[in-house]
Amino acid sequence: MQLQEILFSQGFGTRRVCAGMIQQGLVSVDGRVVADASTPFEADGLAFQVQGVDWEFHENAYLMLHKPAGYECSQKPSTYPSIYTLLPAPVRQRGGGAAAGVQAVGRLDQDTTGLLLLSDDGKFIHRMSSPRHHVPKVYEVTCKHAVGDKQVQKLLAGVVLDDDPKPVRAAACVVKGDLQLSLTLTEGKYHQVKRMIAAAGNRVEMLHRASIGGLALPADLAAGQWRWLTAADLALISAPAAKIA
Numbered sequence: 001m002q003l004q005e006i007l008f009s010q011g012f013g014t015r016r017v018c019a020g021m022i023q024q025g026l027v028s029v030d031g032r033v034v035a036d037a038s039t040p041f042e043a044d045g046l047a048f049q050v051q052g053v054d055w056e057f058h059e060n061a062y063l064m065l066h067k068p069a070g071y072e073c074s075q076k077p078s079t080y081p082s083i084y085t086l087l088p089a090p091v092r093q094r095g096g097g098a099a100a101g102v103q104a105v106g107r108l109d110q111d112t113t114g115l116l117l118l119s120d121d122g123k124f125i126h127r128m129s130s131p132r133h134h135v136p137k138v139y140e141v142t143c144k145h146a147v148g149d150k151q152v153q154k155l156l157a158g159v160v161l162d163d164d165p166k167p168v169r170a171a172a173c174v175v176k177g178d179l180q181l182s183l184t185l186t187e188g189k190y191h192q193v194k195r196m197i198a199a200a201g202n203r204v205e206m207l208h209r210a211s212i213g214g215l216a217l218p219a220d221l222a223a224g225q226w227r228w229l230t231a232a233d234l235a236l237i238s239a240p241a242a243k244i245a
């Protein structure tokens, strides 16, 4: 693939902008500046630098973000900044056009922290968000009031939320402290954790998503940071819920 096409596909701007960057000597491959925009490269696995920043070619983008509190999972946020501002411009702009860039796989509330997946692969987003897929998600919940056995039993047996007469149950619910619970859900209803905890007679004070399937938020990924998912990460997502210590 020509170098300008590679840059274009990775979100560095229009073909013209990409060609201009290459001609200005801003792009290197294997440590050497490539100034001819039509130079062909094997795109798969290609590592390159744009203005000194390292990039690797990704046919599709799959990434994880450690969502911090105080960010909305929306392209057009109403009150708080958008999580998309935490990503570099090329990742946000991949693909060009109206539906450009990566999209969050589901949403976390503004005050929820933790593991959020993003991708530009529509099929992946659809599959991961589908209620039929039942990917277990583990949430660490800090409650306002002490957590009792009765509450745990209610969450496991199923509570009725206001928009559906069918009870929703936690796949697992483990007490981690006076106020702390680890809750595993396989659906993704609106404000589901907060509404379930309220229906069980308590209130969520802090909420953190620790894992999706077998993929846990890495301890070394600080709030606000993101990274590409590896093939091993992608395989883990479809594995059973991660064991969170």
Ligand code: URA
Pocket: 107, 108, 109, 110, 112, 190, 191, 192, 193, 194, 195, 207
């Ligand atoms: N459930 C909630 O109530 N909020 C979230 O952000 C995620 C799950």
